[in-house]
Amino acid sequence: MWLNDELAAVFGIKHKLTSETAQAIYDEIEEKLAQPAFRPRALYERFNIETLTTTDPATSTLEHHQAIRDSGWKGRILPTFRPDAVVHIDTPGWIDHIDRLSEVSGIDAGDYAGYIRALEQRRQAFKRMGATATDHGPTSPQTLHLSQNEAQAIFARARRGEATPEDAARFTAHMLTEMARMSAEDGLVMQLHPGALRNHNESLYARFGPDMGADIPLATEYTRNLQTLLNLFGNNPDFTLILFTVDETTFSRELAPLAGHYPAIKLGPPWWFFDSWNGMTRYRQAVSETASLHNTAGFNDDTRAYVSIPARHDLARRVDANWLANLVVRSVIDMEDAVEMAHAAAYDLAKKAYKLD
């Protein structure tokens, strides 16, 4: 669906993509992409984008964001704070990442107390560059609240390269709670998308490195795992936690009940394999009766394919329009409600959830 829409609407290609037409279409796209009208900023304006965010490591100096600002261009491109590489102590090269964190923050992150301060400093730096959100992708959504002593001890073992897998799991779980604490203090919206087993295909990983597509979903448990974090911050009016999943069975069983109960929680849109016609249709069926539309974060996409942005939003809006029309024809809601809900799903909810006013 995306591809057809991209080819037709973005590139003006009229013929069907087949083995026979593939080369001609490729050439046509290549020729178009060389034109000024297809430069990123021109497409940003043509796509009528209001805000586009990147995800950036905690150690980023955000110099490309600074360059955009310095260029005088008016597009709103914001960074997002993604600290996975510094909070998962089993990340390859973690010790170097911490050295880099010290360097970028100007705070010695070599012990646990300094590390926490350095992270707080980076969040402030991201905020100064316009960031409104953070992003966290642990394997498991487990949350813990370790004693200061235990957190320090694990951190010290990790610095010496002596941390165990159990240490890594406990530290990640603890840092999710710490990140929630910081979000409650600095107002950055916390996004959590757990449940992918990274680098499943080891030979692909050995050859091409991380994030090359061989991440496979896992059954994910939220009810017990999030309890520690939610008991500390779930009722906090200054905290927003947006939850994503790759295990759609959790939508009706765990996520919608949690979002219906805890003021801090919003449900993110269907992510990854579920960012699709069927995935979005099932999502609305699964969550709406329990969590309602207004406990969702509206639609955002998560693409590396820039030209797919209009198609993705268009598809989501059509699914939602279908869902609402079905409720109207069965007299569950009336047209007045449907119009307001359609606008909320397409625009208002995302803007509010991500504090993009």
Place this chain on the structure above:
Amino acid sequence: MWLNDELAAVFGIKHKLTSETAQAIYDEIEEKLAQPAFRPRALYERFNIETLTTTDPATSTLEHHQAIRDSGWKGRILPTFRPDAVVHIDTPGWIDHIDRLSEVSGIDAGDYAGYIRALEQRRQAFKRMGATATDHGPTSPQTLHLSQNEAQAIFARARRGEATPEDAARFTAHMLTEMARMSAEDGLVMQLHPGALRNHNESLYARFGPDMGADIPLATEYTRNLQTLLNLFGNNPDFTLILFTVDETTFSRELAPLAGHYPAIKLGPPWWFFDSWNGMTRYRQAVSETASLHNTAGFNDDTRAYVSIPARHDLARRVDANWLANLVVRSVIDMEDAVEMAHAAAYDLAKKAYKLD
């Protein structure tokens, strides 16, 4: 859906509920509720209720049930035996509950053998007051059959306040099997609805106490967990076990196959978050091909909102009529079957499953 139907059908309110109309509608309801036609017994008759059951702790003396009987009113209000507080040894105040059990039953429940006899006595007392069923809400559906020695030893530790969490889990699992044994003997229908993690929001619990809505579902396993109980009583013609769930993935994977196989099992209607249009629709799709309609317990609701009873039953009946109509138009069943199945789903199956003749 329920609310619209309640307002219109029960209270005769014609305008839409909005922020603007809320106060006027509230006043109108308050005024109606003061009228004799809106007293509970008048509504019972207006709603055309045949039987309404309460759930009562094992230690209840059922004096309110006695009062209804003594009043001469002909409504059929029956108690249901719910022993959670005396069989979960980790219940706050469990030792006091056991003292109360001794007092109410007239049997010393201070050791395990007396405790079992006291429970049997209470079940008989409930039966004399018309009860046809029991109700059990453990966190997990695990079932075990402990040796007499182990059960006694755990009970003794619990009496001394020395039971471990492992003791509590094993004792609860054992008592589910004991309750099945008693049901096979005294004929009370056993209802099991596991899978909710109680009091998830600890600050809410600290402020308002148990059962204040912060119970969140858990992924639930039935196939292995119920095996001990089912191997002892699942083929017993005198035993009925009605299974509920808050994990709808178990409907097609575990519950429908179990209900299709074991004569004792009936599937309860979709419970809690799934007592909804989409929830009930998915339930029929998930269970019918494997378990058939006739291994379900028909529809019952589980409400604390008395005036929602007609809406709940009406909604369930419309879902079932939709489901059956769909089968008729695709020629899977004919009209003759559909009419019989509709009556069974709406009335006959519940009456039979709960022995309400």
Place this chain on the structure above:
Amino acid sequence: MWLNDELAAVFGIKHKLTSETAQAIYDEIEEKLAQPAFRPRALYERFNIETLTTTDPATSTLEHHQAIRDSGWKGRILPTFRPDAVVHIDTPGWIDHIDRLSEVSGIDAGDYAGYIRALEQRRQAFKRMGATATDHGPTSPQTLHLSQNEAQAIFARARRGEATPEDAARFTAHMLTEMARMSAEDGLVMQLHPGALRNHNESLYARFGPDMGADIPLATEYTRNLQTLLNLFGNNPDFTLILFTVDETTFSRELAPLAGHYPAIKLGPPWWFFDSWNGMTRYRQAVSETASLHNTAGFNDDTRAYVSIPARHDLARRVDANWLANLVVRSVIDMEDAVEMAHAAAYDLAKKAYKLD
């Protein structure tokens, strides 16, 4: 649906099956079955079957297959290699099965190295009789790659009747990986259908023996469990692994992503309780967007009810036609694609996946 179709299309029975008509219909079927036109070979030709496969233990001498070949009949009846009884060391009578394996293969299977060679010999014997596939039904899809020493040690303990349940689980997991290794070498397509807890109803098992229908599905985990096997053989162009499940939540969460990623994997059709109208409909909705049609193995049935074969295939084809028609009317695919996809789903994909050219 199957039964109606069998009665009408295979037996020409016109009236509805009810308590009243049951005896007459039984008599009519019995009378038909005595006629030459209803003998198995006549039905094979009438049903227009191209290939029918049996599943046979590793210790089978396949003499009935030889007899069919010797008869001169042209029907294509092929064996399938099913080694469960010799690779699950906790199978009742396992030691006898291994003695039988030595006898049939002519290779002493009394130690681990001989056992492996004997299994390789049996696979070759099956291939000579036309087999193109193997079939594996462990409780769990766990895969391991044990050291030669550990595998030998467990095998030796099993031969002495001293293996633990942990030994049995590890050995089964190891042998799945070994079977994949053999498939990559000899080209037999590997089918895996885990997740059923066998003989759930122990009194039925005691009375009637294994495979009497009291197998109940379990929640099943594929992402972590298959990783060892897939890292060794998932990218191997000579290996095909067809995955089945009785836990339909894994279709969208684990199986479709795995099939979309690993070249060796194809998804089998919905199995057992999901070989049904709703089951197949949900399967297409759950897997197609992620895995596409062409990573599925097309339709095959798994029946012991010979006369249900046409009904089963007809039903599957109608579900697929419905699915494709829905995509056409929504302009997701065009008619040209739909026609090709319908043919693939009904015929081409199964023939290719099972190497039946």
